[in-house]
Amino acid sequence: MIPLKEATAEKHKQAERMPFNIRMFRGQLSKDEYRLYLVQQAEIFNAIEAKGTPHPSLNRHTLVQADIEELKEAGSTTDELLESTRTYVSHLNSLLGNDILPHVYLNYLAIMFGGQMMKKAVPSTGRMYDFDNMQEAMMAVRQVQRDDWADEVNKGFDYLITIFDELEKVTVSQ
Protein backbone atom coordinates (compact mmCIF):
# COMPACT_ATOMS: atom_id res chain seq x y z
CA MET A 1 0.00 0.00 0.00
CA ILE A 2 1.20 3.53 -0.77
CA PRO A 3 2.59 5.30 2.33
CA LEU A 4 0.06 7.78 3.78
CA LYS A 5 2.24 10.84 3.25
CA GLU A 6 2.69 9.94 -0.43
CA ALA A 7 -1.00 9.11 -0.95
CA THR A 8 -2.02 12.53 0.41
CA ALA A 9 0.85 14.62 -1.06
CA GLU A 10 -1.26 16.05 -3.89
CA LYS A 11 -3.91 17.40 -1.51
CA HIS A 12 -1.21 18.72 0.84
CA LYS A 13 0.24 20.71 -2.04
CA GLN A 14 -3.21 22.03 -2.92
CA ALA A 15 -3.91 23.09 0.70
CA GLU A 16 -0.48 24.70 1.06
CA ARG A 17 -1.10 26.78 -2.07
CA MET A 18 -4.48 28.19 -1.07
CA PRO A 19 -4.31 32.01 -1.27
CA PHE A 20 -5.38 32.52 2.38
CA ASN A 21 -2.68 30.09 3.53
CA ILE A 22 -0.07 31.81 1.36
CA ARG A 23 -0.99 35.20 2.84
CA MET A 24 -0.74 33.72 6.35
CA PHE A 25 2.68 32.21 5.56
CA ARG A 26 3.92 35.54 4.17
CA GLY A 27 2.83 37.39 7.32
CA GLN A 28 0.18 39.32 5.41
CA LEU A 29 -2.90 38.56 7.54
CA SER A 30 -4.43 41.30 9.65
CA LYS A 31 -5.32 40.53 13.28
CA ASP A 32 -8.99 40.27 12.28
CA GLU A 33 -8.25 37.83 9.48
CA TYR A 34 -6.02 35.67 11.66
CA ARG A 35 -8.60 35.68 14.43
CA LEU A 36 -11.29 34.51 12.00
CA TYR A 37 -8.98 31.63 11.03
CA LEU A 38 -8.40 30.75 14.71
CA VAL A 39 -12.13 30.68 15.40
CA GLN A 40 -12.45 27.99 12.68
CA GLN A 41 -9.44 26.08 14.07
CA ALA A 42 -10.90 26.21 17.60
CA GLU A 43 -14.15 24.61 16.43
CA ILE A 44 -12.27 21.84 14.59
CA PHE A 45 -10.02 21.14 17.59
CA ASN A 46 -12.99 21.15 19.98
CA ALA A 47 -14.83 18.57 17.86
CA ILE A 48 -11.76 16.32 17.74
CA GLU A 49 -10.78 16.77 21.38
CA ALA A 50 -14.33 15.99 22.58
CA LYS A 51 -13.64 12.49 21.25
CA GLY A 52 -10.13 12.31 22.69
CA THR A 53 -6.61 12.41 21.23
CA PRO A 54 -3.77 9.89 21.67
CA HIS A 55 -1.64 12.23 23.86
CA PRO A 56 -2.62 15.06 26.28
CA SER A 57 0.06 17.42 24.86
CA LEU A 58 -1.75 17.35 21.51
CA ASN A 59 -4.81 19.16 22.89
CA ARG A 60 -5.10 22.69 21.49
CA HIS A 61 -8.38 23.93 22.99
CA THR A 62 -6.97 26.14 25.80
CA LEU A 63 -4.10 27.44 23.67
CA VAL A 64 -6.27 28.50 20.72
CA GLN A 65 -8.74 30.18 23.10
CA ALA A 66 -5.82 32.15 24.63
CA ASP A 67 -4.71 33.27 21.15
CA ILE A 68 -8.28 34.33 20.34
CA GLU A 69 -8.54 36.26 23.65
CA GLU A 70 -5.23 38.01 22.97
CA LEU A 71 -6.55 39.25 19.62
CA LYS A 72 -9.85 40.27 21.23
CA GLU A 73 -7.89 42.48 23.64
CA ALA A 74 -6.11 43.94 20.63
CA GLY A 75 -9.52 45.06 19.34
CA SER A 76 -10.26 42.28 16.88
CA THR A 77 -13.90 41.24 16.88
CA THR A 78 -14.56 38.70 14.12
CA ASP A 79 -15.90 35.42 15.47
CA GLU A 80 -18.11 34.14 12.70
CA LEU A 81 -18.23 30.39 12.22
CA LEU A 82 -18.08 29.76 8.47
CA GLU A 83 -20.48 27.43 6.66
CA SER A 84 -17.53 25.32 5.42
CA THR A 85 -16.34 24.87 9.02
CA ARG A 86 -19.82 23.80 10.15
CA THR A 87 -19.80 21.19 7.37
CA TYR A 88 -16.40 19.79 8.42
CA VAL A 89 -17.34 19.81 12.11
CA SER A 90 -20.58 17.94 11.44
CA HIS A 91 -18.53 15.30 9.59
CA LEU A 92 -16.14 15.10 12.58
CA ASN A 93 -19.07 14.78 14.97
CA SER A 94 -20.48 11.89 12.94
CA LEU A 95 -17.33 9.75 13.30
CA LEU A 96 -17.31 6.92 15.80
CA GLY A 97 -14.41 5.60 17.89
CA ASN A 98 -11.06 5.45 16.12
CA ASP A 99 -12.48 6.93 12.90
CA ILE A 100 -11.50 10.35 14.28
CA LEU A 101 -7.78 9.41 14.18
CA PRO A 102 -7.11 10.28 10.49
CA HIS A 103 -8.26 13.81 11.39
CA VAL A 104 -5.92 13.86 14.39
CA TYR A 105 -3.06 13.00 12.01
CA LEU A 106 -4.19 15.69 9.56
CA ASN A 107 -4.83 18.60 11.92
CA TYR A 108 -2.15 18.08 14.56
CA LEU A 109 0.79 17.15 12.33
CA ALA A 110 -0.15 20.20 10.25
CA ILE A 111 0.45 22.37 13.32
CA MET A 112 3.67 20.55 14.20
CA PHE A 113 5.25 20.86 10.72
CA GLY A 114 3.98 23.79 8.62
CA GLY A 115 2.82 25.41 11.87
CA GLN A 116 6.30 25.94 13.24
CA MET A 117 7.04 28.19 10.25
CA MET A 118 3.61 29.79 10.55
CA LYS A 119 4.22 30.78 14.19
CA LYS A 120 6.81 33.34 13.10
CA ALA A 121 4.48 34.87 10.52
CA VAL A 122 1.18 35.30 12.38
CA PRO A 123 0.03 38.52 14.14
CA SER A 124 -0.18 36.94 17.63
CA THR A 125 1.99 35.08 20.15
CA GLY A 126 1.01 31.85 18.37
CA ARG A 127 0.44 29.65 21.41
CA MET A 128 -1.48 27.26 19.18
CA TYR A 129 1.85 26.14 17.71
CA ASP A 130 3.47 25.39 21.09
CA PHE A 131 3.67 21.80 22.32
CA ASP A 132 4.95 20.51 25.64
CA ASN A 133 7.00 17.54 24.64
CA MET A 134 6.43 17.71 20.88
CA GLN A 135 8.45 14.54 20.12
CA GLU A 136 6.35 12.41 22.44
CA ALA A 137 3.08 13.91 21.16
CA MET A 138 4.16 13.29 17.56
CA MET A 139 5.19 9.71 18.34
CA ALA A 140 1.72 9.07 19.78
CA VAL A 141 0.24 10.00 16.36
CA ARG A 142 2.91 8.11 14.41
CA GLN A 143 2.21 4.96 16.46
CA VAL A 144 -1.47 4.82 15.47
CA GLN A 145 -1.04 6.12 11.89
CA ARG A 146 -2.15 3.74 9.10
CA ASP A 147 -1.69 3.81 5.33
CA ASP A 148 -5.32 2.83 4.79
CA TRP A 149 -6.37 6.25 6.13
CA ALA A 150 -5.51 7.89 2.78
CA ASP A 151 -9.12 8.32 1.61
CA GLU A 152 -10.27 9.83 4.91
CA VAL A 153 -7.22 12.13 5.18
CA ASN A 154 -7.76 13.28 1.59
CA LYS A 155 -11.41 13.93 2.45
CA GLY A 156 -10.22 16.00 5.44
CA PHE A 157 -7.90 17.98 3.16
CA ASP A 158 -10.88 18.69 0.88
CA TYR A 159 -12.87 20.06 3.84
CA LEU A 160 -9.91 22.25 4.86
CA ILE A 161 -9.34 23.47 1.30
CA THR A 162 -13.01 24.57 1.21
CA ILE A 163 -12.50 26.39 4.53
CA PHE A 164 -9.41 28.21 3.16
CA ASP A 165 -11.45 29.13 0.11
CA GLU A 166 -14.27 30.60 2.19
CA LEU A 167 -11.79 32.41 4.46
CA GLU A 168 -10.29 34.10 1.41
CA LYS A 169 -13.69 35.02 -0.03
CA VAL A 170 -14.97 36.43 3.27
CA THR A 171 -11.83 38.43 4.10
CA VAL A 172 -11.15 39.81 0.64
CA SER A 173 -14.74 41.09 0.37
CA GLN A 174 -14.52 42.91 3.75
Ligand code: HEM
Ligand atom coordinates in the same frame (compact mmCIF):
# COMPACT_ATOMS: atom_id res chain seq x y z
C1 HEM B 1 2.02 27.08 4.25
C2 HEM B 1 1.46 25.95 4.56
C3 HEM B 1 2.17 24.66 4.87
C4 HEM B 1 3.51 24.38 4.89
C5 HEM B 1 4.67 25.30 4.60
C6 HEM B 1 3.64 23.00 5.25
C7 HEM B 1 4.83 22.33 5.38
C8 HEM B 1 4.99 21.03 5.76
C9 HEM B 1 6.26 20.35 5.91
C10 HEM B 1 7.63 20.97 5.65
C11 HEM B 1 6.00 19.10 6.29
C12 HEM B 1 7.03 18.01 6.57
C13 HEM B 1 7.25 17.26 5.29
C14 HEM B 1 8.31 16.23 5.41
O1 HEM B 1 8.35 15.48 6.40
O2 HEM B 1 9.09 16.12 4.45
C15 HEM B 1 4.57 18.98 6.44
C16 HEM B 1 3.91 17.84 6.84
C17 HEM B 1 2.56 17.75 7.02
N1 HEM B 1 1.63 18.73 6.75
FE1 HEM B 1 2.00 20.55 6.04
N2 HEM B 1 2.40 22.47 5.43
C18 HEM B 1 1.48 23.45 5.21
C19 HEM B 1 0.12 23.34 5.29
C20 HEM B 1 -0.54 22.23 5.73
C21 HEM B 1 -1.97 22.14 5.88
C22 HEM B 1 -2.95 23.27 5.59
C23 HEM B 1 -2.23 20.88 6.33
C24 HEM B 1 -3.56 20.28 6.70
C25 HEM B 1 -4.33 20.83 7.61
C26 HEM B 1 -0.97 20.18 6.47
C27 HEM B 1 -0.82 18.89 6.92
C28 HEM B 1 0.38 18.22 7.05
C29 HEM B 1 0.52 16.86 7.52
C30 HEM B 1 -0.61 15.93 7.95
C31 HEM B 1 1.89 16.56 7.51
C32 HEM B 1 2.55 15.24 7.94
C33 HEM B 1 2.93 14.37 6.74
C34 HEM B 1 3.65 13.13 7.23
O3 HEM B 1 4.83 13.21 7.55
O4 HEM B 1 2.99 12.07 7.36
N3 HEM B 1 0.03 21.02 6.09
N4 HEM B 1 3.98 20.16 6.10
